[in-house]
Amino acid sequence: MRNKVIKYLLSFLLIAFLGYKSVYFRKLDDVQAASSSKAFNASTFARNFYDNKLLQRADSAVELSTLISMLRSEPRQAFKQYSHALAIGNIRYFLVRGEGTITSIGEYSTMVELNGQSTKTNVKIATEFVYGNAIRDASGLLNLNDFSNTADFNSISENINNIIRKEVLPPFAAAAKEGTAVKFAGAIELNQKYVDVESIEVVPIRLSWNDIE
Numbered sequence: 001m002r003n004k005v006i007k008y009l010l011s012f013l014l015i016a017f018l019g020y021k022s023v024y025f026r027k028l029d030d031v032q033a034a035s036s037s038k039a040f041n042a043s044t045f046a047r048n049f050y051d052n053k054l055l056q057r058a059d060s061a062v063e064l065s066t067l068i069s070m071l072r073s074e075p076r077q078a079f080k081q082y083s084h085a086l087a088i089g090n091i092r093y094f095l096v097r098g099e100g101t102i103t104s105i106g107e108y109s110t111m112v113e114l115n116g117q118s119t120k121t122n123v124k125i126a127t128e129f130v131y132g133n134a135i136r137d138a139s140g141l142l143n144l145n146d147f148s149n150t151a152d153f154n155s156i157s158e159n160i161n162n163i164i165r166k167e168v169l170p171p172f173a174a175a176a177k178e179g180t181a182v183k184f185a186g187a188i189e190l191n192q193k194y195v196d197v198e199s200i201e202v203v204p205i206r207l208s209w210n211d212i213e
Contacts, residue, residue, distance in 0.1 A: 014163030040152040050205070054160075057095060057139050058089075058185035060203055064098035064123065065116030068197050079192045084140040086133075090193040093138035096202065097185040098123075102178055109201065110176055112184075123183060124201040127142075127173055130164045133157045134203050138187035164205065172207045182209045 062082050070078040083092035100112035100123070108128040114121045136142060136157045147153045176182070186204040190196075 007208055010094075013158070015148060031032075032130050040148070040155075041204055042152060042155035042159050045171040046156050046163065049156070050160055050163050054135070054139055054205060055185075056170065057141060058097060061097045061185055062093040064096040064120070064188075064200075064202070067094060067096060068114070068117065068121060068200070071195055071197050075192070075195050080160055083190070083192070084137055086144055090191045091190055092190055094136050094188050094190065095140070095185075096188055096204075097183075099181070099183050102176055102180045102182055106176060107175060112182060119212070121197075124199075124206070125182075126187075126201055127169055130161045130169070130203055132189075132203075133160075134187040134189050135160050135164070135205055168207055169203055172204075180209050182207065184208075 026164040067078060067082060070082075079092055082094050084094075085092045098116075100114045102110055103122065104111040104115050109126050111122050112125055114123055133154070142153075142156065144150065145154050152197055184202060185206045186202040186203050188200050188202055190200075
């Protein structure tokens with residue numbers, strides 16, 4: 001009987017010892033810190049992307065006047081050569097730059113008469129509603145497969161758009177007036193099945209004008 005008790009006691013102690021070794025505890029702060037270090041920081045990524053890649057890419061973007069002329073004469077080639085998109089479909093994005101003169105200022109956009117066109121051509125500069133993925137996708141610099149999930153990838157667009165809304169648009173809206181010469185770089189969205197060059201709207205990534213520069 002005594003031997004049985006000793007045997008059970010030893011078995012219990014062995015199980016308890018193994019259980020103790022298989023369980024460990026970490027401070028909650030340490031766990032949270034480790035988790036945070038691995039989390040994707042969309043704000044930081046968007047800031048670096050905008051400052052160090054997007055603005056540089058905009059310097060070599062196609063001139064909008066050139067693109068419009070090409071869209072009128074060789075639309076398929078224009079889409080093939082200059083557009084980007086992450087998915088198969090008719091919606092494509094272009095990174096463009098251009099110059100023109102402000103002809104009117106609306107509540108949500110500013111109308112600009114584009115330089116470099118044989119016939120009068122107006123384009124809109126979005127000044128109120130900046131949302132969606134046009135800027136992110138027009139650059140052709142980012143690939144969904146390089147990110148662990150779509151939520152992180154979509155949050156890049158949100159943060160880039162936020163930079164535009166907070167830093168690019170307010171000074172332009174405050175200074176722009178009819179007759180002002182403006183230079184811009186930005187993204188446009190076009191449907192390659194129904195190409196409409198008469199209602200192009202540029203989502204700006206950079207704006208400059210002769211009044212203050």
